Amino acid sequence: ALGIGATLNQRNLADDPAYEPHWAGVIPTGRVGLPADVAAAVMFLVSSAASMVNSHTLMLDGGWTTLSPVP
Numbered sequence: 001a002l003g004i005g006a007t008l009n010q011r012n013l014a015d016d017p018a019y020e021p022h023w024a025g026v027i028p029t030g031r032v033g034l035p036a037d038v039a040a041a042v043m044f045l046v047s048s049a050a051s052m053v054n055s056h057t058l059m060l061d062g063g064w065t066t067l068s069p070v071p
Helices: 008-013 019-026 035-045
Strands: none
Touching: none
């Protein structure tokens, strides 16, 4: 599951210069996701290191889903 800013499509929709600073301020890791973050997760999942991973939703959201309620 992808978080804020993780795809080029989302990043292209954010022409407002306040977009990234706003989201970086509320995401626990302090930054929006990058396509490279998604690529790193995919590389792990296709590697032998992930051979026992199955039936799991990998959250790539910088900790966003740990917030309750969402700001």
